[in-house]
Amino acid sequence: MTTVTLVGTLLLGSAACSRDTAADAGNDVQAKDSAQATQCPAGMTPKKATGSPIEIGNISSLTGPGTFPESSKAAKAVFDRLNTCGGVGGRPVNFTVEDDQGDPAVAAQAARRLVEQQKVVLNVGSASLLDCAVNASYYAKQKIDSIQGTGVDPVCFNSPNISPVNTGPFTGVTVSLYYASEVLKKQSICRVRLFDVPGFVSAFDDAVTRWEKITGKKLTYAGEIGKSTDDVTPLLLQAKKAGCDAVVIDGVEANGLAVGKAVKANGLTDITWIGLTSYYTANVGKQLGAAGDGLRANSEFEPFSNTESSALSDWRGLMQKNDIPLTSFAEGGYLAATIAQDALVKMDGEVNRKAVTAQLAKLTAYNTPLIGSPYSFGNADRHAPNQSSKFVVLKNGTWTVATKNWVTLPDGS
Structure with missing residues (x-):
């Protein structure tokens, strides 16, 4: 294929x-x-x-x-x-x-x-x-x-x-990791990959390497799905066991729903979970409701819901x-x-x-x-000119702006 x-x-x-x-x-x-x-x-x-x-x-x-x-x-x-x-x-x-x-x-x-x-x-x-x-x-x-x-x-x-x-999605991972470590000041930064497309894997790995070069930091934990249809819960529990303070996690909209539900069901709300733009939909907010409170996502543009x-x-x-x-x-x-x-x-x-x-x-x-x-x-x-993002966070089923200012990766990085 x-x-x-x-x-x-x-x-x-x-x-x-x-x-x-x-x-x-x-x-x-x-x-x-x-x-x-x-x-x-x-x-x-x-x-x-x-x-x-x-x-x-x-x-x-x-x-x-x-x-x-x-x-x-x-x-x-x-x-x-x-x-x-x-x-x-x-x-x-x-x-x-x-x-x-x-x-x-x-x-x-x-x-x-x-x-x-x-x-x-x-x-x-x-x-x-x-x-x-x-x-x-x-x-x-x-x-x-x-x-x-x-x-x-x-x-x-x-x-x-x-x-x-x-x-x-690739710069999105880098800027999300940067947001977690340099803006939120989280100490133990982790990464979970839910995309299993071969053509994407190396690009996502490069995105993490780029964050490491920018910050001089290393991931506390990195997990990846076996198949896109696998349950995400074991990976989230492993992140908890590893002592993660913040986890950048990708995947499609359905993954966003699964992550939000698993976080609530397993008492993982003390970790900051940051999804890519695919999580930033009205459906995710509506389906999760208050159970999704605290879930964050990367908005590649000025947040459309603002x-x-x-x-x-x-x-x-x-x-x-x-x-x-x-x-x-x-x-x-x-x-x-x-x-x-x-x-x-x-x-x-x-x-x-x-x-x-x-x-x-x-x-x-x-x-x-x-x-x-x-x-x-x-x-x-x-060409990858857009090196910035704002971030949104779920509150009672509504996406609200979490960052007033843009989070921008350093020039030359």
């Missing part, structure tokens, strides 16, 4: 859960909030774009067992608004979304349709389990870039032509206007499209693939309050 197939098999359950609860997450927040989106991007005024279209693509998982429609919908909302405000030098963006159906062959075909038939100048806001692993080499050969809305597998963060806006954050005002308003659930996937798509929009409107002359690629090569520091590190594309061999 290929790594791509394994990734899809493992994560589809999480994707399906996230999608099933996305509307609930969005509606819960929307009911409490009346944010208003700006009418036009800064410096622009209402004016319908009528010139020849600029073709932009997106490959996302829209059908199949696991779906991520919020990212592409959010990106489309950004471009639709741009088109009512003059577009790019009078030219509208024609945004084409391809559904990879969670199938590697379909993902490869989709990339070729966009690049060779649609003649897209750029891909924006893609949210797929397969796009990076399947198409990264093809993108490099075709010299086309992708501002990824959701980077999942290691290839997303190790390609010259792909730059994700999210922190990702209705008091002014940084989310335009995003929240634009999502509400377009009936898009408020989720981290929607944040990723919105941010990716906003970055692309701002890069395109600054261009002089012809807007074609070569020119857009050259424009992104100059993008070395894009600052936005939605993430804690400047976004960049540039011309490096690999």
Whole structure:
């Protein structure tokens, strides 16, 4: 079985859960909030774009067992608004979304349709389990870039032509360990790996090694699941026996539910448990309720459930206007499209693939309050610009912000 197939098999359950609860997450927040989106991007005024279209693509998982429609919908909302405000030098963006159906062959075909038939100048806001692993080499050969809305597998963060806006699971582990040791000041730091995808294992190991180099510290305990379907309880009990003060634990949304229940059932609430972004869903909060109090999670963006954050005002308003659930996937798509929009409107002359690629090569520091590190594309061999996170904690079934300030890994680490 290929790594791509394994990734899809493992994560589809999480994707399906996230999608099933996305509307609930969005509606819960929307009911409490009346944010208003700006009418036009800064410096622009209402004016319908009528010139020849600029073709932009997106490959996302829209059908199949696991779906991520919020990212592409959010990106489309950004471009639709741009088109009512003059577009790019009078030219509208024609945004084409391809559904990879969670199938590697379909993902490869989709990339070729966009690049060779649609003649897209750029891909924006893609949210797929397969796009990076399947198409990264093809993108490099075709010299086309992708501002990824959701980077999942290691290839997303190790390609010259792909730059994700999210922190990702691997940097997510490093920054979560850093949060435990350097912010919470926990002494005995531990790590439990629940992902059993071969292509992920070495990347997660490297994430731990990176934390060790940054801090000069070592893990007190490291445990790993045998199979993704195994009971997590023995690993949690081993962490307790090892004397762990804080445990960084990964896995999919279902693992978050299992961890929260096992922590409560086995009296392990004296340990600080920190999950990855996959734990940060309305469903986890709803299912655990007060039993999950104290469970923490990494929010790769400004926490979407924070209705008091002014940084989310335009995003929240634009999502509400377009009936898009408020989720981290929607944040990723919105941010990716906003970055692309701002890069395109600054261009002089012809807007074609070569020119857009050259424009992104100059993008070395894009600052936005939605993430804690400047976004960049540039011309490096690999891109993992988002080196920051905020953290959320469960209280009575509701995710609340645990860190007012961003937790950012040291430069050069």
